[in-house]
Amino acid sequence: MNAKKAVNFIMFSLTGVCALLTVGILFFILGYMAWRGAASLSWSFFTQLPAPVGEPGGGMANAIVGSGKVLLLATVIGIPIGFLGGVYLNEYAGMTMSFVIRYATDLLNGVPSIVIGIVVWALVVQPMGHYSAMAGGIALGIMMIPISVRSTEEFLHAVPLSLREAAVALGASKWKAIATVVIPAAMRGIITGTMLDFARVAGETAPLLFTALGNSFWSSGYNQPTATLPAMIYTYAISAYDDWHRQAWAAGFVLLALVLTINVIARLVVSRGIHMPRGAA
Amino acid sequence: MAYSLTLLAAGTIFLITAVIFYELYAQSVLPRHKFGWHFLVTQTWDPVAGQFGALPFIYGTVVTSMVAMLIAVPQGIGSAIFLSELAPPRISDALTFMIELLAAVPSVLYGLIGFYVLVPILQADLVPVLRGSLGFLPIFQGAFYGVSYFSAGVVLSIMIVPFIISVSREVLMAVPREQREAALALGSTRWQTTWRVVLPFAFKGIMGSIFLALARALGETMAVTMVVGNTPQIKASLLAPGYSIAAVIANEFTEAVGDLYKSSLIELGLVLFTVTFLINGLARLLILATRRGTAA
Numbered sequence: 001m002n003a004k005k006a007v008n009f010i011m012f013s014l015t016g017v018c019a020l021l022t023v024g025i026l027f028f029i030l031g032y033m034a035w036r037g038a039a040s041l042s043w044s045f046f047t048q049l050p051a052p053v054g055e056p057g058g059g060m061a062n063a064i065v066g067s068g069k070v071l072l073l074a075t076v077i078g079i080p081i082g083f084l085g086g087v088y089l090n091e092y093a094g095m096t097m098s099f100v101i102r103y104a105t106d107l108l109n110g111v112p113s114i115v116i117g118i119v120v121w122a123l124v125v126q127p128m129g130h131y132s133a134m135a136g137g138i139a140l141g142i143m144m145i146p147i148s149v150r151s152t153e154e155f156l157h158a159v160p161l162s163l164r165e166a167a168v169a170l171g172a173s174k175w176k177a178i179a180t181v182v183i184p185a186a187m188r189g190i191i192t193g194t195m196l197d198f199a200r201v202a203g204e205t206a207p208l209l210f211t212a213l214g215n216s217f218w219s220s221g222y223n224q225p226t227a228t229l230p231a232m233i234y235t236y237a238i239s240a241y242d243d244w245h246r247q248a249w250a251a252g253f254v255l256l257a258l259v260l261t262i263n264v265i266a267r268l269v270v271s272r273g274i275h276m277p278r279g280a281a
Numbered sequence: 282m283a284y285s286l287t288l289l290a291a292g293t294i295f296l297i298t299a300v301i302f303y304e305l306y307a308q309s310v311l312p313r314h315k316f317g318w319h320f321l322v323t324q325t326w327d328p329v330a331g332q333f334g335a336l337p338f339i340y341g342t343v344v345t346s347m348v349a350m351l352i353a354v355p356q357g358i359g360s361a362i363f364l365s366e367l368a369p370p371r372i373s374d375a376l377t378f379m380i381e382l383l384a385a386v387p388s389v390l391y392g393l394i395g396f397y398v399l400v401p402i403l404q405a406d407l408v409p410v411l412r413g414s415l416g417f418l419p420i421f422q423g424a425f426y427g428v429s430y431f432s433a434g435v436v437l438s439i440m441i442v443p444f445i446i447s448v449s450r451e452v453l454m455a456v457p458r459e460q461r462e463a464a465l466a467l468g469s470t471r472w473q474t475t476w477r478v479v480l481p482f483a484f485k486g487i488m489g490s491i492f493l494a495l496a497r498a499l500g501e502t503m504a505v506t507m508v509v510g511n512t513p514q515i516k517a518s519l520l521a522p523g524y525s526i527a528a529v530i531a532n533e534f535t536e537a538v539g540d541l542y543k544s545s546l547i548e549l550g551l552v553l554f555t556v557t558f559l560i561n562g563l564a565r566l567l568i569l570a571t572r573r574g575t576a577a
Binding site for chain 2: 008011015018021022025033084087088089091101110117121123200204206213249256260263267
């Protein structure tokens with residue numbers, strides 16, 4: 001009898017240790033990034049171009065703007081396709097079509113990000129003859145689609161049937177009911193999903209390596225190689241210069257702060273009181 | 282009108298997925314004709330001589346992922362049991378929230394911390410201890426320079442643990458209360474209930490979460506590239522530097538000169554795509570099976 005209790009106690013203690021270890025890693029990462037990042041961060045990080053090798057100082061203003069540009073394009077491409085695809089899946093698709101599209105979405109969600117980089121290189125960079133912010137935006141845009149589809153579909157699915165029936169009973173057409181009743185009812189959830197989607201691709205590095213590439217200077221428009229924050233962190237982190245390592249920590253801190261802030265706001269504020277369905281994030 | 286717009290978007294999604302597969306296949310025709318299946322089983326990766334064999338990369342991808350799974354699976358399932366069976370709902374929710382944040386940390390930052398923090402810790406503390414106790418095993422022999430299969434596996438394990446936890450926790454929480462109550466009423470302790478009733482009930486779903494995590498580990502690029510050592514070789518020792526499929530693509534793609542070199546890297550992408558496709562499919566089937574099981 002006592003042996004049973006001892007096993008019970010020991011095993012549950014071990015599960016507690018596992019959980020605490022996992023959460024402990026999060027706090028370690030947060031603390032360490034804040035410590036190293038804050039020590040390396042300065043005002044010039046946000047306002048200046050990268051300094052040439054050997055010269056101290058400099059910043060990553062071009063990479064911050066570059067990331068903004070690439071992410072803007074990605075959102076403009078990924079969210080409309082994902083949103084409309086999600087509406088189609090939940091509101092219109094029959095058995096066969098919903099299986100096919102859902103399967104394609106799951107498949108796309110599972111494609112390793114570096115593979116998306118290769119394909120966008122083959123389809124955009126190769127024909128254009130040069131790397132560009134546009135290629136980077138397309139790569140991240142494709143990555144945004146599956147999560148957007150999923151969260152739109154799940155939140156639309158959660159809207160009660162009685163709301164639709166009420167709208168249709170009042171004489172609204174199917175599309176009118178969807179556009180004016182169903183989608184607004186699901187809006188907070190969809191916005192939450194979009195924010196989490198955005199945060200996820202904001203830190204993506206691999207698909208940018210051979211699409212947006214990088215740049216030590218400003219790039220204008222969407223037609224030139226463009227520096228981005230995650231790619232810059234990678235380049236600087238594996239370089240041989242202490243000064244660049246410091247910049248990498250500063251950039252890492254900024255990126256982490258951005259990603260986690262969006263996550264916390266989306267999960268705690270925007271989605272307050274609504275249940276987050278599985279697969280929405 | 283509105284209908285066709287949504288149909289168009291859905292069609293685009295299907296098209297993109299199809300095009301990804303087609304492009305990988307079409308652009309890797311050169312090495313497939315030249316090397317055939319030998320591409321997958323030869324070891325030489327020599328761009329100068331035009332010899333391309335993927336085996337060291339495949340080996341490295343598999344080994345780093347296995348190390349990651351060995352650490353992450355017990356830790357993830359343990360945490361999920363704690364969160365679903367023991368912790369009070371509010372604490373469970375708060376911890377789950379934090380674990381989901383851990384999943385949101387960009388992979389390049391795992392690489393950064395892995396290289397500058399974890400690798401030195403492994404070098405100074407953990408590996409000497411491992412050698413002291415398990416040094417007779419071939420997998421812990423040979424020189425250790427810090428970057429290695431082992432380091433990459435440890436970093437990967439940290440990255441995939443949140444996925445195992447969040448899916449497993451949901452699956453465990455979906456196990457009907459009656460199952461637990463019946464076991465407890467028969468005099469089982471809570472652990473016996475968990476071990477003999479709840480876990481078997483949720484088995485398929487947990488396996489699903491494991492395969493989902495495995496697919497992530499196989500395709501993970503940045504963190505592995507920064508700590509694996511980037512050396513195309515096959516060594517029995519986990520402490521030796523190695524390489525992975527995703528890492529070699531990330532490192533060499535922009536500088537690959539010549540059609541054969543570039544398309545060999547694309548064929549590696551095709552290999553990675555195919556493997557993750559199969560594993561993801563298996564994971565979805567398993568998770569779907571439990572959902573159906575619990576609904577009935």
